[in-house]
Amino acid sequence: MGKEITIYDIAGQLQISPATVSRALNDHPAINVKTKALINAKAEELGYRSNKFASNLRKQKTNTIGVIVPRLNSYIMSTVLAGMEKIANEEGFNLIISQSLESQKKEIANTKTMFSSRVDGLLVSVAFDTDSFEHFQPFIKRKIPLIFFDRILENSNCPAIVIDNIKAGYDATSHLIKQGRHTILHITGNLKRNVYADRLKGYQQALTEYNIPYNQDFVWETDLSLETGKEVAQRIVSLKTLPDALFIASDLCAVSCITTLKELNINIPKDISVVGFNNDPVSQVIAPKLTTIHYPAKEMGEIAIKSMINHLKGNLDLDAASAITLHSELMIRESGIS
C-alpha cells in the first residue's frame, strides 16, 4: 500500500493552512464553497481517506454491526441479510457477516472474532446445536447490544425478533385437517431450536382442537435438506399405511419430497396433501404448486437491523422490547387441497 495521504499533504500542495483543509473536509460553514470544491478535488486527486478509523478509535465506535447466521446460502438467511444490508447501508453502518455452519463450536469462534473486531452490536441466529449462552457473555458484560433473530436462545434475556411459529404450525395443520386429512406426518428440524419446537406445538394444538390423537411416531426430526426430502419420500411409501398429509418445515425439503413421491406414483394432493414452510420461490414452480407459510424474511432483516441502529443511536431502549413477533401467512395453493 502507498503512503497514507494526510490533510498536511493537501494543505502543502494548495498552500492553505491544515486547519482550513480540515474544516473544508468536514463541510464547516465558515469555509466558502469555492475553497471547499478546490480542497475536495485535491483530496480526491491524492486519494485522501477521511480518518474515520482513528476517529472511531477515539469514540470507541467502529460503525460496524456483526451478524452471525447458521448458513449464508439458505433462501431465508440470504433474504434476511439482504434486508439488513439495505438498511445498514442507508444508515452508514457496515455489516461484518459470518456463518456458524450449524456448529456451536464455530459459532463460539465467530463471537470471539466479532468481539475483538469491536462490532458496535451483534445480531445472531443460532446454530442447530447451540445449547449455551456462555459465548455471548462478553458482549453482555461490555454492554454491547445483542439481538437474536429467527433461531433464538430462550431465557437469554436478550431482545428477539421472531415469527409466531406456534401460530404458523397451527395454521398449516388446521388447513390440512379442514381438507379432511387426519394422519398428518410432521417432518421437522432439530426440536431443541425454538422455530421447530414452536411449529410442533402449533401442530399439536390443531390436532387437539379437532380431537385427533397425537402420535409421536408421526413427528420426524431431520436436517430438512433436499437429500432428506428424497429419503423421507422413500420411507413414506414403505410404511404399512400411507399418511394422508405432510406438514414439512422447509419448502426445499417439501418440494424434493413431492418430486420423489410423484416418481413413486403417489398422487399429490389426492393421495397425500402437502404443506411446506418459507414461501421459497421454489414453492411456486413445482407442480402442484406448494401450499406453504410465507416467512417475512426481508422484513425480519430490516426490523432487526433497525432495532439495533435505533438502540445504538439512543432512540430506542432495546431492553424494554423483549420480543418482536412478525406476522406470517398461510399461502393456499394446490398441494394442500384435496
Add this chain to the structure above:
Amino acid sequence: MGKEITIYDIAGQLQISPATVSRALNDHPAINVKTKALINAKAEELGYRSNKFASNLRKQKTNTIGVIVPRLNSYIMSTVLAGMEKIANEEGFNLIISQSLESQKKEIANTKTMFSSRVDGLLVSVAFDTDSFEHFQPFIKRKIPLIFFDRILENSNCPAIVIDNIKAGYDATSHLIKQGRHTILHITGNLKRNVYADRLKGYQQALTEYNIPYNQDFVWETDLSLETGKEVAQRIVSLKTLPDALFIASDLCAVSCITTLKELNINIPKDISVVGFNNDPVSQVIAPKLTTIHYPAKEMGEIAIKSMINHLKGNLDLDAASAITLHSELMIRESGIS
C-alpha cells in the same frame, strides 16, 4: 458501553507488572504457563479485548476484506459468499459485505464506504448497468488489491475469476442441436455484462458449427427473474411457429418458464427442450428435471478469497495472474432430451 479494560487494569488486580501482562497476552515464551493461565483468566473475567484495533491502525491494516455483490439473495451469490466466508474465517479475516442492488449508483456509494472503512482488499461482481471503472480508481491509486469475480469489468487490468461462459453457452446449445433441435430461443440477461455476452458467443459458435443460421430475433434480453419466466412462456405460445428449444441463462427463470409452458399445454421436452444455467437446487425438483450448466459458485468464492489473502500475505502476486477460469459442466437431465 462500559469502560474499556486495559492491561493496566489486569496488572493492578493481579499485582503483576503491565509488561508481564502484555507479554503473557501475546503468548511470549519468557512467561511461564501458570502465569499466562492466571493472566488470561483475569483478562477474560474483566472482559479485556486485545487492542487489535489500535494495533491495526499502526500497521495500516484492518484484517477486513470488502465484498460487493449485485444481490445477496441470489442462489449463486449467496453460495459464492458462503465459500468466501468459510476461508476468510479460517484465515482470520472479516468480510464486510454489501450489495449494489443491480445499480451502478449504489455500487459507487458502496465503493466509497469500503474505501473509508479501509478494507485491506476488495472483491467485486458488478451491477447490471455498471459501465465505468472510475469508482474503483481510488483503490488502484492506493494499491489496495481489487479482484473481480463472475461479472467483471473487461479491460480493467484487474485480476478476474470467471467461468468459461463461452464454452458453457456452446455446451448448452450444441447439446440441444445434437438432440435434433434447430430453432433455439436464447433467453438471457443484460448483454453488456461479460457473463451474458459470452454465453451468447458460445450459442453463436454452436449454431455456426452446425450450419444453423443465426437469427437475432431468437435472442431475448431480459432480467431473468421468476416473473420474466412466466412472461416469456406466454410470449412463446403466442408466436406463429413454436421454437423447438430454449436455452435460458438462469435456472430459476427457466423453471418458472417450464411451469407456465406446461400450464399452457406445451410438453417439455417433447414440444420444447430446455437447458438452464447455474445448477440451482430448483433444477432437480422440477418435472422434468432441468438440464443445466453446473456453476462452481462455492469454488469461485473460495478461489477469489484465497487469491486475495495470498496477495495480502505476499505469497502471490495478483498482477501476474490476470484471469482464473473455472470449469463448468453440462448436467444432462430430462428437460433437454428429445
